[in-house]
Amino acid sequence: MQRVAIVGCGFVADLYMRSFAAHPDIEVVSCYDHDAARLAAFSAHWRVTPGADLASVLRAVAGTGLLLNLTNPRAHYEVNTAALEAGCHVFCEKPLALSLDQAERLRALARARGLQLGSAPSSVLGEAAQTLAKALRSPDYGTARLVYAELDDGFIPQAPLEEWTSESGAPWPYVDEFRTGCTLEHAGYYLSWLIAMFGAVTRINAVSAEVLPDKRGVTAAAPDFSVAVLAFEDGPLVRLTCSIAAPHDHRLQVVTDAGVLRLKRAWDNATPVTFYKRIRVRRRLMESPLGKRVRLATAKTHPKLPRKGAAAMNFALGPVEMLAAIGAGRDSRIGGDFALHLTEVTLAIQNAGLEGGAYRPKSRCEKMEPMPWAV
Numbered sequence: 043m044q045r046v047a048i049v050g051c052g053f054v055a056d057l058y059m060r061s062f063a064a065h066p067d068i069e070v071v072s073c074y075d076h077d078a079a080r081l082a083a084f085s086a087h088w089r090v091t092p093g094a095d096l097a098s099v100l101r102a103v104a105g106t107g108l109l110l111n112l113t114n115p116r117a118h119y120e121v122n123t124a125a126l127e128a129g130c131h132v133f134c135e136k137p138l139a140l141s142l143d144q145a146e147r148l149r150a151l152a153r154a155r156g157l158q159l160g161s162a163p164s165s166v167l168g169e170a171a172q173t174l175a176k177a178l179r180s181p182d183y184g185t186a187r188l189v190y191a192e193l194d195d196g197f198i199p200q201a202p203l204e205e206w207t208s209e210s211g212a213p214w215p216y217v218d219e220f221r222t223g224c225t226l227e228h229a230g231y232y233l234s235w236l237i238a239m240f241g242a243v244t245r246i247n248a249v250s251a252e253v254l255p256d257k258r259g260v261t262a263a264a265p266d267f268s269v270a271v272l273a274f275e276d277g278p279l280v281r282l283t284c285s286i287a288a289p290h291d292h293r294l295q296v297v298t299d300a301g302v303l304r305l306k307r308a309w310d311n312a313t314p315v316t317f318y319k320r321i322r323v324r325r326r327l328m329e330s331p332l333g334k335r336v337r338l339a340t341a342k343t344h345p346k347l348p349r350k351g352a353a354a355m356n357f358a359l360g361p362v363e364m365l366a367a368i369g370a371g372r373d374s375r376i377g378g379d380f381a382l383h384l385t386e387v388t389l390a391i392q393n394a395g396l397e398g399g400a401y402r403p404k405s406r407c408e409k410m411e412p413m414p415w416a417v
């Protein structure tokens with residue numbers, strides 16, 4: 043059995059527990075939340091032993107296990123630091139930290155202690171991301187020339203947010219979401235895929251702004267819209283958009299010399315990747331309306347989860363990959379330089395402001411090794 047412990051027993055922790063149910067070789071040995079009522083509700087619902095304090099939960103997995111930091115973003119740095127100092131390998135929900143300086147310190151601490159530090163999202167290890175990456179490694183679909191990646195969530199402040207609760211009863215934390223901002227919360231869902239496929243980002247031209255001035259009366263809200271044009275070490279230009287204002291649209295479209303590779307759902311590991319070949323019809327040029335689904339050579343990838351609420355994602359994929367890496371003594375795909383670079387690029391987009399301007403990341407990472415089943 044592989045040992046995992048959870049700090050932060052809120053909304054997303056339930057999605058992790060549901061995902062771990064599809065991985066019987068993983069045991070959640072302990073959990074902790076500084077909100078005693080939340081800890082009691084979560085541990086009773088999932089029958090996980092509640093820890094008396096943070097230190098005891100860290101002790102439960104120090105060494106060979108994995109600590110999952112599922113706290114709110116403003117607590118990530120503090121909890122990650124405590125966990126690394128206690129000798130734990132750490133998987134942290136996004137973002138790793140709220141500043142580059144903090145993220146660099148965490149990376150240095152992990153390296154100095156010989157520990158792994160990885161960051162969500164895990165969807166880059168999922169079937170849809172791996173299928174798209176494989177298509178782009180193959181000559182069959184043409185060279186990628188331009189990518190449009192949309193992470194527009196709809197007009198979220200007008201949604202019935204009070205009715206969004208998790209399985210064990212945690213409310214969706216909209217105050218925290220509005221203060222953290224949709225770019226820090228969501229850009230990683232496609233940025234991780236793009237960095238995995240095209241390597242490090244070399245230049246960012248971004249704008250971010252608050253376009254909805256009143257979000258349920260929440261003060262000190264972060265930008266609720268951003269758009270970035272990104273250049274990569276080995277890939278095409280990408281336009282990445284995040285908002286909680288524009289109509290829901292999570293399409294990713296890769297324009298190649300031969301047509302368009304397209305998928306529609308960022309938060310569904312099994313969403314089909316479809317290729318629309320470019321064709322000439324009399325004097326017109328168009329993408330064929332009849333797409334052809336891109337398939338891997340195997341159907342054996344990872345456990346899929348049914349759609350629950352907004353997402354059909356297996357949140358355990360990242361922790362499972364990290365535990366495999368720890369066991370094999372190799373660096374995790376989603377840890378180290380990859381996690382630091384993803385954090386730096388996300389922060390640069392979020393912090394761009396209305397004046398924008400070019401930003402060149404300090405950090406870099408290699409493209410991601412494909413999962414063995416997607417080679």
Ligand SMILES: NC(=O)c1ccc[n+]([C@@H]2O[C@H](COP(=O)([O-])OP(=O)(O)OC[C@H]3O[C@@H](n4cnc5c(N)ncnc54)[C@H](O)[C@@H]3O)[C@@H](O)[C@H]2O)c1
Binds near residue numbers: 049080137
């Ligand atoms: N809500 C979602 O749909 C969703 C989806 C994917 C990822 N995430 C990410 O998951 C993380 C958590 O989000 P959430 O929605 O579960 O938030 P949440 O507010 O529902 O839960 C966070 C929990 O962490 C606890 N906590 C905060 N600081 C702590 C500390 N120092 N020590 C112990 N416990 C502490 C809080 O009491 C709370 O119960 C965020 O990074 C978010 O970006 C959220």
